[in-house]
Amino acid sequence: MCRVIDVRQAVLAKNDTLAGAVREEMAARGTTVVSLLSSPGSGKTALLEQVLVRVGARGVAVAALTADLATENDARRLARSGAPVKQVLTGGLCHLEAAQLRAHLEGWLPGGTRLLFVENVGNLVCPAAYDLGEDLRVTLMSVTEGEDKPLKYPLAFGLAHLVVLTKTDIAAAVAFDEAAFTANVARVNPGVPVLRTSVRTGEGVDALVEQVLAAADGALAHRPRMATQPEGGKGHVHEHGHPHEHGHVHDPHSPAAGHDGPGPSIHKPGHSAALPLRRP
Template identity: 75%
Template sequence: MCRVIDMRQAVLAKNDALAGAVREELTARGTTVVNLLSSPGSGKTALLERVLLGMRARTVPVAALTADLATENDARRLARAGVPVKQVLTGGLCHLEAAQLRSHLEGWLPADSRVLFVENVGNLVCPAAYDLGETLRVTLMSVTEGEDKPLKYPTAFGLAHLVVLTKTDIAAAVGFDEAAFAANVTRVNPGVPVLATSARDGEGVDAFTDHVLAVAAGTEVHRPRMATGRLGPGKHAGDHQEGYGHGLGPRAHRAHPPGPGPRHAAPGHEPGGPPTVTAR
């Protein structure tokens, strides 16, 4: 009698268990992990550099770990902020896993770090399936990528605690449809806060920083509906990543356990309705 073993589920289950341990360890030492997901060229490195500079100006102990298949370009850019930065070269792997994160933090992350930003590999497919032990999962998208991006990558957007729109300074030039984008975000993740940002002119940078620090202070994060294993009538999280090989399915509810207290949404934004793209 042959026994069929789903190796993918076994790998993800092992990662989930380790991610839970990482989360407990870092939470115990007072460190909040922010996992940044986006496609290549979204501008997340430029935005993160400004956020790191702002946190340093506020004397917040912050660090950043950035992952790429090759080159240390992003680490060199982020190091200009004058905070601890580490580059992880994945050697061709399209995502980070909890074991990698844990091994790279050992002996490097300063003990007083209040916030650790993890800039994941530029990819909206594989990274979405792997919990790293983060407290806050942020999915970023630039105005140049098209309003239907949330529908094309529903797991990446559907499991986000926060969605960040980047490069808004050129939104008019590229004909970005904000209303269509907001409606598409709502379809995959009702009630998720959405922030509009521009690393060039500074729009939304303080709002993003404030959001991260509020989470670090204990403010409850948004609870994605997909994290309960459902996206809508008859649809489960895993059903929306056909062909990608990293559907989350019923295991998704373990990735980001909800904490106590009410859900907090962005200003001008009601759960269940189209989000308002906001910046302060």
């Protein structure tokens, strides 16, 4: 008799265990972890830079870890805030996992850090399935992306504690239907706050700072809410709507390369395939 083992579920279960360990370790250090999830070009790096500046100006010890497939660009931009910043290059992997985050924090995160921002790879699909041990999960979307995105990516928006709309200063120019967007967010995540922001005008930036400081004060729930399986859905399905099978899985313990010269430290794990989404 042939026994079928779902390796994807096993990997995600392992990730959840490690995420729990990260959450406990960060809580013991007094550090609140805020993860940022969005598609490429949403403006989350520009917004995060402003948040780091304003949080630091309040005397709160803050740091940021940013992940990308290639380049140091985001880390260099964020470092202008004066906060400690670490760049992680995923070598082609489209998301961070709890094991990666835990390994990169070890020996780097300054003692006394009260807030740690984790900027995930620009992607609304795979990163949404992985708990990183964060206390506050923020999903961002720009007005240029279209008001239907919460329905197209229900896991990314359904797991969020906070949804942030970016680039609101150009909403009229791109005929963005904010009422439709808000309604679509409510369909996949009823009751989640939606915050309007613009780095250009400063709209909402201070409000976002207040939200993350409230999280640091323990005013918000810790574990991200789990989205329900879409109506009629079964099994493991990508958000483009069809089952996905992989013949190999990513090893979250793959070795990382060392530091590349001055500036932010950079880690380069080997390339691995992304895993399909989990539907709780």
